[in-house]
Amino acid sequence: MEAFNTHGLVNRIVDRLPSKQLLVRYNNVEIEPGMTITPSQSRNPPQILFDSHPREYYTLIMNDPDSPSRNDPKFSEFNHWLVVNIREGDVSKGETMSEYVGPLPAKGSGHHRYVFMLYKQPNGRMDFPGLKKLTNNSAEGRPNHRMRDFARKYYLQDAIYGNFFQAEWDESVPKLQQQIKMQT
16 A cells, blocks of 8 residues: 555645445456556446455545646546445445446556545445536536545545556547546
């Protein structure tokens, strides 16, 4: 988990290191914090595994703090996936608020960090007033979605689980940008 510090994520997007590593698996690739994979490998939602208590609910956030680039992160953090009210350690049993959108690094923008954080919801199942559902065919509502602000707004405590990978542009990105009507 030290990779969160080495890659400048602690204090940048979260206040503290998550205490446990979230198991994130794209097909047969198990993500280790900070490893590099391609947008092609990560275009579909990953399998997420974590230990949970049967009566507890969780929130999963996947964001890119490097949008459109690390040198010019004016859209930081770009939200790629948001699932709330996850129960029994099964993301499919949660309520998807932002449908999954794979990595969208612009050509020539370098490596982007794609960060997953899992928060325990303090009072079980929650309503999230003001939160709109986002589809995977639009970028609307995704830029400037900061994890820290979201967690504070909905009284989530520090993330218990976390992980992240890096990716840079490949030939699959333009099709995804077109799908969500993103200006390039």
